[in-house]
Amino acid sequence: MSIGSIPIKFKVRIDPARCMLCERCIENCPYGTYRREGETIVVDSRNCVACHRCVAMCPRDAISIEEKPIDYRSHPLWSREAREAIYNQARTGRIVLAGMGNATDLPNIFDRLLLDACQVTNPSIDPLREPMELRTYLGKKPRKLEIKQGKDGDIELETTLSPNLKLNIPIMIGHMSYGAISLNAQLSMARAVSDLGTFMGTGEGGLHPSLREYQNNMIVQVASGRFGVDIDYLERGAAIEIKIGQGAKPGIGGHLPGEKVGPEVSQTRMIPERSDAISPAPHHDIYSIEDLKQLVHSLKEATEWKKPVFVKIAAVHNVAAIASGIARSSADAVVVDGFRGGTGAAPRVFRDHVGIPIEAAIAAVDQKLRSQGIRNEISVIASGGIRDAADVTKAIALGADAIYIGTAALIAMGCRVCGTCYRGLCPWGIATQDTRLTQRLDPDLEWQHVANLIRGWTLEISELMGAAGINSIESLRGNRDRLRGYMLDEAMMNVLDVKPVGA
Amino acid sequence: MCGIISVIDRSKTGMDGSRIKHALSLMDERGSGEGAGYAAYGIYPDYADYYALHLFFNNLVEPKDKVDEILKTWGEIEYEEEIPTIEQPDLRRTHIPWRYFFKPDCTLMPGSTTPEEDIITMLVMKINTSVQGALVYSSGKNIGVFKASGWPETVADFYQIEQYEGYIWLAHNRYPTNTSGWWGGAHPFNLLDWSVIHNGEITSYGTNRRYIESYGYTCTMFTDTEVVAYLCDLLGRKHGLPEELMVRAFAPPFWDEIDRMKEADCSLNTAIRLTYGSALMNGPFAIVVATADGIVGFTDRIKLRPLVAAEAGDRLYISSEEAAIRRMEPDLDRVWMPKAGEPVIGKVKV
Numbered sequence: 001m002s003i004g005s006i007p008i009k010f011k012v013r014i015d016p017a018r019c020m021l022c023e024r025c026i027e028n029c030p031y032g033t034y035r036r037e038g039e040t041i042v043v044d045s046r047n048c049v050a051c052h053r054c055v056a057m058c059p060r061d062a063i064s065i066e067e068k069p070i071d072y073r074s075h076p077l078w079s080r081e082a083r084e085a086i087y088n089q090a091r092t093g094r095i096v097l098a099g100m101g102n103a104t105d106l107p108n109i110f111d112r113l114l115l116d117a118c119q120v121t122n123p124s125i126d127p128l129r130e131p132m133e134l135r136t137y138l139g140k141k142p143r144k145l146e147i148k149q150g151k152d153g154d155i156e157l158e159t160t161l162s163p164n165l166k167l168n169i170p171i172m173i174g175h176m177s178y179g180a181i182s183l184n185a186q187l188s189m190a191r192a193v194s195d196l197g198t199f200m201g202t203g204e205g206g207l208h209p210s211l212r213e214y215q216n217n218m219i220v221q222v223a224s225g226r227f228g229v230d231i232d233y234l235e236r237g238a239a240i241e242i243k244i245g246q247g248a249k250p251g252i253g254g255h256l257p258g259e260k261v262g263p264e265v266s267q268t269r270m271i272p273e274r275s276d277a278i279s280p281a282p283h284h285d286i287y288s289i290e291d292l293k294q295l296v297h298s299l300k301e302a303t304e305w306k307k308p309v310f311v312k313i314a315a316v317h318n319v320a321a322i323a324s325g326i327a328r329s330s331a332d333a334v335v336v337d338g339f340r341g342g343t344g345a346a347p348r349v350f351r352d353h354v355g356i357p358i359e360a361a362i363a364a365v366d367q368k369l370r371s372q373g374i375r376n377e378i379s380v381i382a383s384g385g386i387r388d389a390a391d392v393t394k395a396i397a398l399g400a401d402a403i404y405i406g407t408a409a410l411i412a413m414g415c416r417v418c419g420t421c422y423r424g425l426c427p428w429g430i431a432t433q434d435t436r437l438t439q440r441l442d443p444d445l446e447w448q449h450v451a452n453l454i455r456g457w458t459l460e461i462s463e464l465m466g467a468a469g470i471n472s473i474e475s476l477r478g479n480r481d482r483l484r485g486y487m488l489d490e491a492m493m494n495v496l497d498v499k500p501v502g503a
Numbered sequence: 504m505c506g507i508i509s510v511i512d513r514s515k516t517g518m519d520g521s522r523i524k525h526a527l528s529l530m531d532e533r534g535s536g537e538g539a540g541y542a543a544y545g546i547y548p549d550y551a552d553y554y555a556l557h558l559f560f561n562n563l564v565e566p567k568d569k570v571d572e573i574l575k576t577w578g579e580i581e582y583e584e585e586i587p588t589i590e591q592p593d594l595r596r597t598h599i600p601w602r603y604f605f606k607p608d609c610t611l612m613p614g615s616t617t618p619e620e621d622i623i624t625m626l627v628m629k630i631n632t633s634v635q636g637a638l639v640y641s642s643g644k645n646i647g648v649f650k651a652s653g654w655p656e657t658v659a660d661f662y663q664i665e666q667y668e669g670y671i672w673l674a675h676n677r678y679p680t681n682t683s684g685w686w687g688g689a690h691p692f693n694l695l696d697w698s699v700i701h702n703g704e705i706t707s708y709g710t711n712r713r714y715i716e717s718y719g720y721t722c723t724m725f726t727d728t729e730v731v732a733y734l735c736d737l738l739g740r741k742h743g744l745p746e747e748l749m750v751r752a753f754a755p756p757f758w759d760e761i762d763r764m765k766e767a768d769c770s771l772n773t774a775i776r777l778t779y780g781s782a783l784m785n786g787p788f789a790i791v792v793a794t795a796d797g798i799v800g801f802t803d804r805i806k807l808r809p810l811v812a813a814e815a816g817d818r819l820y821i822s823s824e825e826a827a828i829r830r831m832e833p834d835l836d837r838v839w840m841p842k843a844g845e846p847v848i849g850k851v852k853v
Contacts, residue, residue, distance in 0.1 A: 161774055
């Protein structure tokens with residue numbers, strides 16, 4: 001029996017009245033959707049992934065793309081996605097792969113949290129007239145200060161502070177490795193963060209020599225494959241991040257297919273060309289919290305205790321307990337990656353079904369650390385599905401010190417969230433190593449788009465803080481009184497420790 | 504809006520409550536007749552070694568029995584009585600003010616370096632959270648808070664505050680917004696030695712509350728001023744920061760300013776902001792904090808509420824309005840407006 005072909009996902013149409021046969025669509029589509037036959041452009045809609053590259057490049061707005069032009073017989077349980085996954089697996093007998101973040105229609109908690117503003121009893125603060133402080137320090141802070149008062153009343157500080165990362169703004173760009181994304185994409189983001197005075201992660205792909213000029217704003221990652229890790233790499237980073245888990249695929253490792261491992265990626269990752277780069281789950285030397293503590297300690301020793309060490313974990317049910325274990329090690333920050341976090345490729349079943357939302361995870365982690373009196377021991381960084389300045393502000397009000405963005409930075413460089421990263425043919429030159437495609441992404445231009453995005457958010461956060469009568473980010477952090485839950489159930493509001501609207 | 508006034512006599516000469524009553528009444532415009540209160544230091548010389556616990560009881564049956572039992576478990580009640588009051592036509596008596604002079608049994612808190620204070624703090628939290636109809640609102644040695652819902656002069660007459668002689672006085676006239684004008688919500692707020700009066704609103708309340716609660720304090724009075732008293736106790740008593748640095752933590756200089764400081768100052772201020780970021784208070788406020796050793800007045804970092812200070816001989820005054828100070832002492836040596844975040848400190852002479 002044959003399953004036959006499944007309905008096309010997108011229907012591409014070219015308006016012949018507008019098309020001038022410039023063939024830009026043909027040049028731009030790496031998936032082979034277009035070809036020229038005589039005086040017409042012929043379309044093979046089945047190849048389209050809706051990356052919009054052709055739409056963006058068409059000088060005459062001649063192209064239109066319709067999603068799901070053919071309906072299945074509607075059924076509430078046997079959705080299109082459920083049926084198609086079955087056809088796919090019936091053919092292949094394999095795990096279904098998917099890209100980008102969680103694609104299920106689960107309610108978003110950020111959208112059901114509303115921010116506060118002051119009136120009358122309490123003046124709002126105008127950021128154009130008054131200072132607005134977003135500077136954030138990440139790292140261990142002492143529980144209390146020890147000071148000595150001299151005879152002449154001079155105050156001397158006896159406490160030595162651990163090295164902290166100084167961020168001008170509490171927004172960083174998360175770890176996307178060279179290999180998963182192109183060098184041009186990394187260069188654009190690196191230049192943006194260094195211009196803004198914040199940081200980005202290298203991902204588990206090593207640090208390419210051309211990124212060294214931005215190394216003071218880069219956090220180097222040590223993940224289970226240990227790709228690209230040597231003492232030189234550790235010493236170049238402003239901080240080191242141990243990756244234990246990822247929100248898009250908690251509990252499993254990663255896999256960079258050999259076809260993406262060209263000479264440059266091979267050298268940067270320190271692996272043979274064309275070999276698959278497999279990051280196992282778990283780390284082969286971490287089977288308990290003490291083992292993690294030893295790795296943190298080793299990295300600290302190797303870099304002479306000069307660098308903050310972060311630990312990134314996926315937001316899972318007992319994330320708070322894990323974070324409290326991490327806080328008791330020498331680690332300086334815990335990165336909590338929520339279940340909406342992006343990925344180049346993950347098994348669909350993990351991406352859509354494993355983990356918990358970042359909002360609940362941050363609330364639980366902050367609460368647990370406070371109840372144990374160890375919140376100062378560690379900074380908390382939230383990531384996974386943060387889309388705008390409001391999400392950032394809400395994440396901080398729930399208790400995060402800073403946040404990582406990922407997908408948002410890629411969108412700033414053109415990404416259309418088509419979710420086809422795993423094919424390595426990204427037409428925007430982001431999730432690909434094909435030089436014909438990567439050259440489309442011009443770092444001299446794109447860094448400004450990334451910087452503009454973060455700068456715009458910074459202005460919005462300043463305005464939101466001013467409206468809330470707050471002129472320093474410390475007073476927003478964990479300030480859940482400034483949030484209200486709208487259409488959230490009582491149990492959820494208890495976890496978040498927020499009141500309902502009107503209360 | 505609210506009006507505040509405070510005075511210290513640095514030579515510890517006693518002042519009765521009549522003048523501060525007039526000064527506070529002068530600022531009736533700043534209140535709404537729903538809350539006023541006074542705190543005075545040095546008023547119980549005969550019981551100076553005992554903690555003076557002031558409580559509001561809803562009745563003298565169940566809540567009082569429970570409180571008696573808790574206190575007897577944790578120490579010894581030297582003396583107790585209803586706080587003397589005189590009925591006032593425009594003051595509705597909704598609680599019975601009571602005072603205990605209490606000595607905690609230190610042997611019950613082994614392992615603590617400050618067992619007396621820790622027992623008292625624990626008892627205040629315990630009674631306020633677990634005994635329905637009882638609220639401890641004053642718990643220091645040789646000090647007392649007197650407050651109720653009413654106009655400043657009415658509350659003063661109700662408690663006959665001119666009968667008390669103290670070397671430090673704090674007074675507050677309330678215009679309630681956040682919480683209703685109940686007795687417990689009137690200022691001053693007190694814990695142990697610390698008393699606080701506050702004009703304004705603390706927009707960082709949520710952050711401050713989460714911070715202070717992780718150190719075992721419980722906010723029970725539904726108002727932002729309460730956390731100030733607890734923060735003072737944590738930073739001033741438990742962490743041993745001098746007043747200047749405590750205020751620096753609450754209303755620190757801006758980073759721009761810190762970056763321009765000399766190295767030692769820069770690292771001290773950076774350390775304060777890093778360590779005590781969650782104790783930073785935001786929003787419009789003018790606050791006076793008192794202990795047995797003195798008073799400290801300060802405002803928020805951009806001075807969104809008024810604060811004026813004045814000196815006459817050994818006496819230092821801090822108030823919302825100069826007119827109120829002049830009501831107490833027309834002949835002042837010096838009057839000045841402190842800068843935003845800059846503390847005004849008056850300490851008793853040793």
